[in-house]
Amino acid sequence: MTDSVRTQTSQRVLGLHAVFVYVFFYAPILILVVFSFSGDRLVGRWGGFTFDWYGEFLDNEQLTAFHDGAIWTSLKVAAVSTVIAVVLGTLAALSLERFRFRGQRVFDALLYLPIIIPDVTMGIMMLIFFSEAITFADTYLGFEFAKGLKTVVISHIAFNISFVSVVVRARLAGMDSRLEEAAMDLYATRWQTFAHVTFPQILPGVLGGALLALTLSLDDVVVTQFAAGPGATTLPVFVFSLIRRGVTPMINAVSVVMLVASLLLIALMLLADGLRSVADKSS
Amino acid sequence: MTAAVELMGITKRFGDVVAVDAIDLAIEDGEFFAMLGPSGCGKTTTLRMIAGLDFPTEGSLKIFGDEVGTLPPNKRPVNTVFQSYALFPHMNVLDNVAFGLRMQGLSKSAARASSVEAIELVQLAGMEARMPSQMSGGQQQRVALARALVNKPKVLLLDEPLGALDLKLRQEMQGELKRLQQELGVSFVFVTHDQEEALTMSDRIAVMNQGELLQVGTPEDIYEHPANRFVADFIGQTNLLEGTVEDSSTVCLANGARVQARSDKAVGTSVAVSLRPERAHIAAQGSVDERPAVDGVVDHMTYLGNARVYRVRLDWMEVEVREENRPGAELHEPGTPVSVWWDPGAVWVVGDE
Structure with a gap:
């Protein structure tokens, strides 16, 4: 009797706990979405339902202008830095998991530094690095370049390589290396082994790493602010600067759009994954 | 007659550890040859050196008279059935079996025809489209066999191929392997720690312990006239x-x-x-x-x-x-x-x- 009472009580407590956790997670999101439709200029005061803020957002040239609006800047930076970071990060993971070379442990440790270093430190490092590099290039190499989109992309690649290689390495470590031996035993060259066996096996890790890199790049404010030059304002940096000028519910609208975009991205991933496993089963 | 596989003074060291210690061994063509010993005796390392998955530290290794000591595995006329089968999980049975032929440059249709034949040989006809994960251990084992045999290797290497199967299936596969070997007439080199398996299946057995080759002989030789205390105790x-x-x-x-x-x-x-x-x-x-x-x-x-x-x-x-x-x-x-x-x-x- 007491046992069942105890189970009931503990289940109730656990249930309540779960409710708290979900409220904590999702209430802020809900509030954000609700107030993006509020007619009042003050965030947090309900002023009747309106789409005005979405309209203002769409009309904002700085945000939505093709090519140099903040949204396009963000997408360009994210796409380019993700592609390059995925290639380099995957290669780094392969070299660490499948080969033995001099200085491997040092390389291993250094590779994870960007994950550990605080963003602010990384940003200041980038700032100093780029200003030195610009001077160096100007005086010794004889070509000029300034901070701008390129430097943002480079800084994003710098931290994304680490994250991609962590994810890909985990997948590689979980893969049976005998599959590669079997492929080579079956007359595959090293390159064919990678193309036909290793890569299909680590593909989920590579995609996961790419998604992570994309998200981190789209999110980043701190490092970008230090590395960016004129004409390279990404969406999060722009939102941040809006706050300084006083918050309007347009920020809510921008945030909701970003939220929906990320949800769509995840839904696409799940859908692709689901289609693939369906295909696996039916073939 | 040249031996199918000939090892002369083959030694393998991993750092300070001597895994295989100066082995001399000749495996004849068409022979069912077992390498027997407790785990860690060097039998799998020896097999991997024949396959080209590990290279000997010293010595000479010949396959049908050709020195292959440091040739990569894809340049050797041998194929391996791995202990855990190592089937490619993202390919169906047909693609798994056809892999070796495709890598050798055969056209898709030619590879397909031979593969279907090999799948029939191991009695899995009709399962070409299955994924490895949808098959039982015994069936996966047969796929691994077909995948190796379809390439018509001059020597087939088997690394504890029956270790993961239950007793009844193991006995069935023992007979099956023996049948295949006699039908194809190629040498099978078979690594096992199970002395009974070695005795029932092999033409000759090599007994190894701690990297050394202790005795090579027919099952009867080894059981009746063991070379030393270890062999006498290990066999039967x-x-x-x-x-x-x-x-x-x-x-x-x-x-x-x-x-x-x-x-x-x-x-x-x-x-x-x-x-x-x-x-x-x-x-x-x-x-x-x-x-x-x-x-x-x-x-x-x-x-x-x-x-x-x-x-x-x-x-x-x-x-x-x-x-x-x-x-x-x-x-x-x-x-x-x-x-x-x-x-x-x-x-x-x-x-x-």
Whole structure:
């Protein structure tokens, strides 16, 4: 009797706990979405339902202008830095998991530094690095370049390589290396082994790493602010600067759009994954 | 005739560890050859060196007369069936089997035709479209076999291929492997730690321990005339009665008893007389006359159905005696004093080396 009472009580407590956790997670999101439709200029005061803020957002040239609006800047930076970071990060993971070379442990440790270093430190490092590099290039190499989109992309690649290689390495470590031996035993060259066996096996890790890199790049404010030059304002940096000028519910609208975009991205991933496993089963 | 595989002074070191120590071995064409030993004895490393997955530190390795010591695996006319099968999980059965042919540059349709044939050979016809994850262990095993055999290797290497299967399936696959080997007529080199498997399947067996090759011979050779103490103990079961050689036909046992046993060891060498349980007999004390015997007391008896196994305590050790369960077989209760006797030709003298 007491046992069942105890189970009931503990289940109730656990249930309540779960409710708290979900409220904590999702209430802020809900509030954000609700107030993006509020007619009042003050965030947090309900002023009747309106789409005005979405309209203002769409009309904002700085945000939505093709090519140099903040949204396009963000997408360009994210796409380019993700592609390059995925290639380099995957290669780094392969070299660490499948080969033995001099200085491997040092390389291993250094590779994870960007994950550990605080963003602010990384940003200041980038700032100093780029200003030195610009001077160096100007005086010794004889070509000029300034901070701008390129430097943002480079800084994003710098931290994304680490994250991609962590994810890909985990997948590689979980893969049976005998599959590669079997492929080579079956007359595959090293390159064919990678193309036909290793890569299909680590593909989920590579995609996961790419998604992570994309998200981190789209999110980043701190490092970008230090590395960016004129004409390279990404969406999060722009939102941040809006706050300084006083918050309007347009920020809510921008945030909701970003939220929906990320949800769509995840839904696409799940859908692709689901289609693939369906295909696996039916073939 | 050139040997299918020839190892000369093959040594493999991993850092300071010697995994394989200067092995000389020749495997004939068309032979079912087993490499037998406890885990860590170097048998798998030897197989991997033949496959090209590991390179020897020293020595020469030839396949049909061609030196292959440091050739990569894709340049060797051998194929491997891996212990865990190592089927490609993202490919169906047909693509798995066709892989080797495709990598050798065969067209898709030609590879397909041969692969379907190979899949038939291992009795999986109709399963071409299945994924490995949808198959049982035994079926995966057959796919791994087909994937290797479709390339018509000159030597097929098998690394503990039956280790993961349950007893009944294992026995079935043992027969199947033997059938395939005879049908194809190529050499199978088979690594196992299961002495019974090695005995039942092989034409010849190489027994290894701690990186060294201890004995190579037919199953009968190895069981009847083990080269040393380790082989005698590892292959089948035996009682090792310690003693020293007194002359070419007598061994003085640890308790001072002299027994008739032929050996070519030097006088005074410490040896063991290997007495297989099924060749020892048990009788009431005093009832044994001329034949070699030792006295003891029955410690306990295990009933196996087709036989009874007695453990008999001697003054200085225990021995096992296996009596077939024949009608009228005499029973010996625990505690009874008995004599364990044998025919003079039933024992074999083994030394340390």
